[in-house]
Amino acid sequence: MATPATVGVELSSSRRESSTVPEDQVRTGIRRFVAWLDHYGEVSYDFQSFYAGQLGKSAKALYYRNRALGALAVSPIIFCEAFLPSARRFFWKRQRFPIADAHYAMGFALLAQVLGEEHNYKRAVHFLEILERTRCPGYDHCCWGYPYDWVTLRGTIKEGTPLITTVPYVYEAFKYVYDIDGDPKWQRVMRSVADHALLDYKDFETSAGASTCSYTPNPKESVSVINANAYRAFLLISAAHDFSEEKYVAVGERNVNFVIESQNADGSWYYANDGKRHFTDHFHTCFVLKALAKIEALTGDPKCTKAIERGVGYYIRRLFDERLLPKPFSRAPRLTIYRRELYDYAECLNLAVLLQGRFPGLDRILRMVLDEVLTVWQRPDGSFRTRQLLLGWDQVPMHRWGQSQMFRSLCLLLSRSKNHLGA
Numbered sequence: 001m002a003t004p005a006t007v008g009v010e011l012s013s014s015r016r017e018s019s020t021v022p023e024d025q026v027r028t029g030i031r032r033f034v035a036w037l038d039h040y041g042e043v044s045y046d047f048q049s050f051y052a053g054q055l056g057k058s059a060k061a062l063y064y065r066n067r068a069l070g071a072l073a074v075s076p077i078i079f080c081e082a083f084l085p086s087a088r089r090f091f092w093k094r095q096r097f098p099i100a101d102a103h104y105a106m107g108f109a110l111l112a113q114v115l116g117e118e119h120n121y122k123r124a125v126h127f128l129e130i131l132e133r134t135r136c137p138g139y140d141h142c143c144w145g146y147p148y149d150w151v152t153l154r155g156t157i158k159e160g161t162p163l164i165t166t167v168p169y170v171y172e173a174f175k176y177v178y179d180i181d182g183d184p185k186w187q188r189v190m191r192s193v194a195d196h197a198l199l200d201y202k203d204f205e206t207s208a209g210a211s212t213c214s215y216t217p218n219p220k221e222s223v224s225v226i227n228a229n230a231y232r233a234f235l236l237i238s239a240a241h242d243f244s245e246e247k248y249v250a251v252g253e254r255n256v257n258f259v260i261e262s263q264n265a266d267g268s269w270y271y272a273n274d275g276k277r278h279f280t281d282h283f284h285t286c287f288v289l290k291a292l293a294k295i296e297a298l299t300g301d302p303k304c305t306k307a308i309e310r311g312v313g314y315y316i317r318r319l320f321d322e323r324l325l326p327k328p329f330s331r332a333p334r335l336t337i338y339r340r341e342l343y344d345y346a347e348c349l350n351l352a353v354l355l356q357g358r359f360p361g362l363d364r365i366l367r368m369v370l371d372e373v374l375t376v377w378q379r380p381d382g383s384f385r386t387r388q389l390l391l392g393w394d395q396v397p398m399h400r401w402g403q404s405q406m407f408r409s410l411c412l413l414l415s416r417s418k419n420h421l422g423a
Contacts, residue, residue, distance in 0.1 A: 036382030100399035141196030194239035267314030342402030
């Protein structure tokens with residue numbers, strides 16, 4: 001599991017040999033980004049800002065009810081996404097995002113370990129304190145969701161509804177800092193988050209050994225999203241190890257089994273097994289693989305190992321272009337209005353670091369993607385471009401949609417570099 005306490009875990013000689021991280025360039029990129037973050041602030045627009053206000057919500061809901069009429073309603077918004085991304089400011093406001101705060105907390109905690117600078121530790125604590133204040137109201141346990149109403153295929157998920165795709169990041173953020181200072185107040189939050197994940201989501205049996213969970217505490221919400229189950233499985237199995245409590249294991253293992261049983265014959269996963277969202281994209285594939293990699297590191301489960309090997313094979317074959325750069329989709333759900341996505345690059349680096357040394361093709365990809373990130377995607381001000389559009393770039397910085405994830409991935413990469421592993 002990638003935490004500050006384990007960044008020094010022993011690696012095989014093959015992994016050491018494969019590490020060719022340009023540490024100075026990574027460190028410089030991180031420092032430039034932190035300077036930008038200090039200047040820009042901790043609130044931003046978001047990918048969903050176009051659809052967070054009443055106009056966008058209504059257009060999107062109409063699209064899900066009636067594709068023909070809805071297409072007319074959303075077409076001006078799609079035009080703005082493709083050609084006028086800065087128009088987000090006319091649709092919604094800048095906000096704080098728990099997922100981003102959690103990634104920033106983890107990134108600064110890693111920097112505190114690697115660089116030994118007190119201000120990085122204090123910055124990590126700052127983000128935890130923000131997270132404590134921004135938890136979802138009305139729930140017994142600590143949990144987090146989106147700060148806006150999210151219109152989905154299955155209806156609208158209201159602002160402040162907990163999401164199983166958010167809370168595991170927050171759990172890890174508190175664990176990262178707890179592993180540095182041992183403060184029991186962070187561990188209390190971790191336990192509360194783990195109990196939320198165990199008790200507040202509904203499980204539905206899919207086979208004798210597997211179950212799928214709801215996306216939110218509402219049992220009517222989608223229960224077939226693959227990455228949601230991977231997230232929950234990792235959180236619960238991690239909590240079982242962190243607290244030495246078996247109550248988390250049985251539920252977590254059934255979610256793992258659902259993820260493994262949902263893998264297609266070619267090694268891929270659909271976004272969901274609901275017959276409607278049979279697309280395969282880059283960063284959701286990374287979400288599934290990185291959860292399995294972390295679970296494998298904790299349990300040594302050979303089923304996870306086999307699924308990872310098959311999944312990485314598909315990932316390398318189908319989700320990269322001839323330049324070994326990330327493609328958004330191998331199976332697209334609709335017309336794509338952009339060429340490349342920062343989020344894909346961030347999660348690619350994250351996964352490649354977690355699996356570094358095991359898959360030579362992935363190690364080569366890591367080097368290519370890292371170079372592209374530092375030379376093409378990072379802007380002069382230190383932030384990262386958000387999307388390469390069909391014409392030009394979306395350069396609106398969005399904390400939840402790639403900025404924080406890229407920061408954390410670069411910090412993890414720095415923490416795993418050979419100079420800091422004594423190689």
